[in-house]
Amino acid sequence: MFKNDSYMCPQRFFSNDDFQDELNNLFNKKFQFRFHNDWKLPEKESWFSTPPWKVKQLEILKNRLNFHKSQxxxxxxxxxxSHTRRRNPAGEVCWRLRCLINPEFLTQAWTKFYECACTYRIIPxxxxxxxxxxxxxxxxxxxAFITSLNHYLKLNHQNIDWKWVANTLNPYYEGNSPSNMISDDRFMFHTLNNWxxxxxxTGNLMDxxxxQAIIRKAKSLGKVLLVTADGSIDCLQKPDAQEExxxxxxxCEIxxxxxxLSTDGTLIFKLFTLFEHSTVSLLYLVNHLFSEVNIYKPVTSRQGNSEVYAICLKYKGSASLEEFLPTLKSAYGSEQYGNLALFPLEAIPETFLKQIEECACYFCSIQCQVINNNIQAYLMQKNIALxxxxxxxxxxxxxxxxWQYDLKPIDYEQEIMKGALHEENKINMNPRYHRGSYTERQLYTKMSLREKLNNLNSFLQAEVLSNPMILINEPVKxxxxxxxxxxxxxxxxxxxPLEKIxxxxxxxxxxFKLYQQILAEEEFKEIIFSKDGKSIDxxxxxxxxIxxxxxxPDxxxxxxxxxxxxxxxxxxxxxxxxxxxxxxLLVQNINMATHFNVSVIYIITKKCFEKIGFTSENTIILKNLKNKSxxxxxxxxDAECDKMKIDGTKDVxxxxxxxxxxxxxxYNSIIFYNNTFYxxxxxEYLTKIEKFV
Known part of the structure; x- marks a missing residue:
């Protein structure tokens, strides 16, 4: 059955006047830059030539926002x-969409992109x-931006022959940090040729x-008429410096x-606040290169965060950028970008700075108001009327x-995965990890070694040993x-080449994060790998x-x-x-956290031995060698690895x-083995440390 068969178009919900103003405000958090003909890009020689600078009015706004966030x-x-989720005005949107529309790979990112697509003419x-x-x-x-774009095109531009390429930090490369990387590969796994x-x-765009490789791949498919960039970095330990x-x-994204991008193309990229010289300069640059630049906060973007999207329409073409490329490349992914400003402050017109201040003030005020309201509601949780x-x-x-975005279901045949993603039900291997308050997390860094040991021990008891479903609980599996x-x-x-996992x-x-946290302390590491601390056979x-x-070895x-x-x-x-x-053969202490080692074990089990046993004691048993060839x-x-070793720059x-x-x-057996192994x-490590601290 197609999804459309049982769909009934919902009527618009006519809210009463008490909520009409609030509804308008929620769906219209926008700012559009007004280009002045006297704005000129600075001379090439002045790009990245001056130290970072500040704008007084933007600093005042930054301090105001950080004061509210510090509360x-x-x-x-x-x-x-949990409290802010309950108070999120758009908190029921995903649930309602899942019930009525059931889109492919529905997430909050899906809804945010769909809003951008419907609010602006993003298809050239x-x-x-x-x-x-x-x-x-x-x-x-x-x-989810990709599945959302597909849904939008199928409802609004069915005749367009659409191809796509995506980039991200590679979740299959073990050298990438989990704090900067989304490890959810439910969609990527099935569409890997497009990534x-x-x-x-590594997928590191800052290289x-x-x-250049990503650009070549995209251009090889035809004219690139839409680019999206939704990158972010975990700022939980630096909530006051998200923009920097x-x-x-x-x-690097921009x-x-x-x-x-081809001429007349659209660029959509995520930003946070607009207080720093870097953001001001980048926005001044894109205002020269696009006919229209908007800053937009979708209703399904959490009200209390700083996230906004720049929607840049009708690209004027890359020809005007070519003379600046060597300069732009010199700062790309380098320290120069942090040490110098893209443009000198005096090269940016006052009329542009006024618009930046106006835009920054507008979105800053919204965020401060929401934080205040949420704090008040938290303190008045018994107020039923609220x-x-x-x-x-x-x-x-x-x-x-x-109603506003005229959303309807599309048939499974029109989906990228033809309905397959609706059936998949993978275990969440990476649940929300951070616990406690920001203050408590900062205090950990100031603890004594004994206090840190107690903290790590309590986490092991609470989070790991209390979850027997993820471990091997039998002598041999x-x-x-x-x-x-x-x-x-x-x-x-x-x-x-992988320096460390x-x-x-x-x-x-x-x-695995607990394991990494233990080894993050140099004093702990010295104890663990001292001669007294070797693994026992x-x-x-x-x-x-046997x-x-x-x-x-370890x-x-x-x-x-x-x-x-x-x-x-x-x-x-x-x-x-x-x-x-x-x-x-009994193999002890084999680490199977990397795709390289897992592929080796897969080959051995598939082609060599009658069966494999995963034990609860960091051992695998390869039983009955059947085929030595x-x-x-x-x-x-092994030969391929040796060949790469000579090259030195790459590894298998x-x-x-x-x-x-x-x-x-x-796959599931490897996960159980690794959970038990680590x-x-x-x-073992915490027991050893206990004896010396």
Whole structure:
């Protein structure tokens, strides 16, 4: 059945006069720059030539906003988030859309993009006339802007032949930090050919060569008539410096977009506040390059945060930018961008600064008012009338959203994934991790080692040991994968050599973050890797005849991880070469947090042994060697690693496609093994530290 079959067009909800003004304000948080003909771009020689500067009026606004935000420092983040969710006027929009429209991959980002698309003419006339367009989506994970754009095009521009390319920090590259990366790959996993992670496979847009590779891929598909950029960086530890922290990323997004876009194209990028010289200069630049520049806060963007979107229409073309490219490149992803201002203050007209102040003041006032209202409501939680009004407004906003943007379902056949995403139900491997208040999190950094140890121990008890569903709770978890007749095709992925593991698709994130937090203390690390702290050999036989044991070393962070990993591969390969058919190998202390190691284990289990056992003691059992000739696969992998070692700039990151390893029982078994492996490491390390602190 198609989704349209049971859809009935909702009537507009006519709210009473008490809420009409508020409704208008919620749906019309906009500012449009008014271009003056006497505005001129500064001479090329003055770009990045002066130190950072401040505008007095913007500094006053910044201090005002930070004062209001500082009142939240002592609020527990979980309680406060729950409170503001209840008070969010647009809080029912997603729920109502899911019930009536059931869009593909519906998230808050989906609704925000749809508002931008409906509020401004983001599809250029050329795309409508020529019936084709390419869109490029920067810092896009998990991908809801793309599914939202697809829904919008299917309802409003059905005749356009649309192609897309997306970029984001690669969730399959373990060197990326989880605090800056969206690890949700539900959409990406199925559309991987449309994603570009640059020449080094990290997906880091702040690398110039990566940026150029992404631009080339997008342009190879045709005219790029829409670019979106939704990048951000985790600022939870620096809530008063969100604009400064994210500004270098926004610069890279915009410079990439300006090179990729075709004439008359549209650029949509996320911003936060407009107080710093960097944002002022960038907005002055885009005002010269687009016929219309708007700043817009969608109704489904959280009212209490600083997020806004710049909607830039009718690009004047990249030709006018070419003479400045060497200068723009020099600051791209470099310290120069932080140390110097893009334009001197005196080169920016007073008439433009006045508009910036007007815009900054407007959005700052909205945010301050919302924070105040939320604090008052938090302190007056027993006021029933207050909550009653919010409930009515939430219902009105949800109805108005669907009516105003004329939202209707599309058929599954019109979706990018043809309905497949509606069926998927993956476990959330990365739940909200931050706990307590901002003040409490800051206090942790000032604790003594003993206090930190107690804090880490209590987290282990509360978050890890209390969740038995994610661990191996039996002596051996056996899995059968062997299939000598199935053809296994090696597919090498190359990229930036892995210095250390910062993230993994094969583990419950809170466990791994605890492990990282323990090792973040140099004093703890010294104790853990002292001679007294070496891992003890496990001599259990699990009721089996063990023909050979291989104890792999601990990664002691004294070398690059990729060097350690490839050394372990050689040790494993040498052990397996000594085995005879029918024999069993027990491998101790094998770390399977990377795609490289997981692909190696996949090859072994699929082509070599009758079955594999994952134990609760950091051990895997490779039972009954069936096919020694299958070791040829591992020898090919080892040879490829040696070849890359000579090159030095790249390494083998994976020897199979992620679509092969990251699915089904095998994938789930690896996750259970890693959860248990790192839980055991945390217990072992904290026990050792206890003796010395």
């Amino acid at each position: 939240l420092n002592d609020f527990n983040i979980e309680e406060w988030s 006339a050329e795309a409508t006339l020529e019936r084709k367009m390419v869109s490029l989506h920067l810092c896009e994970a998990p991908g 570009d992670f640059g020449v080094d496979n 110039w060569e990566n940026s 922290v994210t500004s270098p990323l926004h610069y 410079i990439t977009a300006l090179q990729a 909550h009653s009004d919010i409930k009515k407004i939430r219902g009105i906003v949800a109805s108005e959203f669907i 056996w899995m059968y994968f062997y299939n000598e007749y199935t053809e296994l095709k090696l597919h090498f992925t190359y990229g930036c 910062n993230s993994s698709k094969f583990i419950f994130v809170p466990i 496990n001599n259990r036989d699990y009721g089996l005849e 023909n050979m044991r291989l104890l792999l 990664f002691e962070h004294s070398e690059s991880y990729h060097v350690f990993e490839k050394r372990c591969l050689k040790m494993l390969l040498q052990s397996m070469q000594k085995l005879s058919q029918g024999q069993t 299958a070791l040829n696969y591992l020898e090919l992998v 990151l994976n020897s199979l496609k992620v679509q092969t390893t990251n699915v089904g029982d095998f 839980r055991n490491k945390c217990l």
